[in-house]
Amino acid sequence: MNMKDLLIFETVANTGSISGAAEKLNYVQSNVTSRIRKLESDLNTTLFHRHKRGVTLTPEGKKAIIYAQKIVSLMNEMKVVTGNNKTPSGKLDIASVETVIKLPLILSKYNKQYTDVDLTLSTGVTAELRDAVLNYQIDGAFVTKNHSTNHADLREVEVFQEKLVLISDQTSTNMEDLLEKPILGFSDGCGYRAKLNEWLTDQQITPTKVMELGTLETTLGSVISGLGVAYVPYSAIQHYEKTGLIRCHDLPGKYSDITTIFIYRKADHITPALGKFIETIEQHRDDVISPFFNMDGVKE
Helix, strand or coil: CCHHHHHHHHHHHHHCCHHHHHHHHCCCHHHHHHHHHHHHHHHCCCCEEEECCEEEECHHHHHHHHHHHHHHHHHHHHHHHHHCCCCCCEEEEEEECCCCCCHHHHHHHHHHHCCCEEEEEEECCHHHHHHHHHCCCCCEEEEECCHHHCCCCEEEEEEEEEEEEEEECCCCCCHHHHCCCCEEECCCCCHHHHHHHHHHHHCCCCCCCEEECCCHHHHHHHHHCCCCEEEEEHHHHHHHHHCCCCEEECCCHHHHEEEEEEEEECCCCCCHHHHHHHHHHHHHCCCCCCCCECCCCCEC
């Protein structure tokens, strides 16, 4: 077993394909296959299920990938430390919840200044992004601060504070009508959904139906069409309220006030790429952002 085997293993797991990993690593496909078989032999286990669409991790593979990601991450960190290179370069994998309105500004400022960094962005809900940071799958994430983000192995940087609002189409005027409709939202583990569930529990209200839609764009479009109601940050939808497409309904501050934070792992050394990203957040978190953004986060 060597580092190259672990890197190939990680790449195959990420791409879900032997051919995709070979293309990404610029290797011959047969070489990737033989390396995976060698690693499976060394570990005395099967790491992947093979099928027509590619490969998926076995239960043993899912356990092994966590350690492989940690080892690869630590090796990359060691190269940075011993290389004494203070110029940001290499990979930086960042993730975010769906509705961080300042994210396009932060990414743009960073990307323009540090062109040697290969910056990637993915999305998810707070709970899964926290776990991804802890398991070395990503370098950091923008999440909603709650009890689950208070972890001994994580550091955090406050990005901004805002409030959540319950949104509906224009036909709904009172809370009784709202609560008869399906609640639309992101998957379990979402900080916004947790806040709304807390309010519903305290009010002893059982929703008639809950629908997981995945993205803000789909959720907002469904609210506008009258499918249901949603609980989202006001900054992400205020333009649609002003244009008359939706109606906003306030809940008490205990359930609506939220803080967006950037989390990353505690470490003796922070790579230059991550260090400069944190610095960029701190420099631009107080910048004023225009509320006139469309659902893709692009200024109109």
